[in-house]
Amino acid sequence: MTKSELIEIIAQKQKHLSYKDIEYAVKTMIEQMAQSLASGERIEIRGFGSFSLHFRPPRMGRNPKTGEPVPLSGKYVPHFKPGKELRERVNESIGTTTIQE
Amino acid sequence: MALTKADMAERLFEEFGLNKREAKDLVEMFFEEVRRALTTGKQVKLSGFGNFNLRDKSQRPGRNPKTGEEIPITARRVVTFHPGQKLKARVEAHAGTQQQQ
DSSP: OBHHHHHHHHHHHOTTSOHHHHHHHHHHHHHHHHHHHHTTOEEEETTTEEEEEEEEOOEEEEOTTTOOEEEEOOEEEEEEEEOHHHHHHHHHGGGTOOOBO | OEEOHHHHHHHHHHHHOOOHHHHHHHHHHHHHHHHHHHHTTBOEEETTTEEEEEEEEOOEEEEOTTTOOEEEEOOEEEEEEEEOHHHHHHHHHTTTTOOOO
16 A cells, blocks of 8 residues: 555545545655654554664675775664554454465 | 654644544544555555565464473564655664654
8 A cells, every 4th residue: 555545545534625635634644753753753653553763883884896894873763663453453364364565 | 752643633733724633533544544454464655754564474483481481473464664765864864963762
């Protein structure tokens, strides 16, 4: 499911808001989540999961072309931990559905 | 502080005049539709944010850490999150300046 398919599904279920409104709302929600992580703030969605940042310490990398060592500074990467409801519902679906690409 | 569904509903309320009920329902629906897709075997791709993928894991041997007794960890389906390039870059850009709250 892509973002536009998600917008489509919500628009079909939410009759009093226009497609345009739903589209803008979904984009706003995603942008707010990205913004939150970009400013170092966690996201906690009950029943869905939480997003936090994990620190990757500085390390020596390598230029793949020349083989020359390059120092890489430490950085933060986003991390998602599924919540209980999502974890359980997804796990229960293992016997009844197959994973689609 | 962490971003919550209430914060997201508040933003929709402020930014485009949805009433509080509609804003709350829309945020709820957003996460519910992502969950629903994942529980029907569909992976979810939100451009500008990241992808939620599914993985089936086969049964493997485990151990009760208290008693040392061997118990199999049953086959299960799990959700993994892979942040997109854009989100990774935005998070990384703040790495030097910010500690996670």
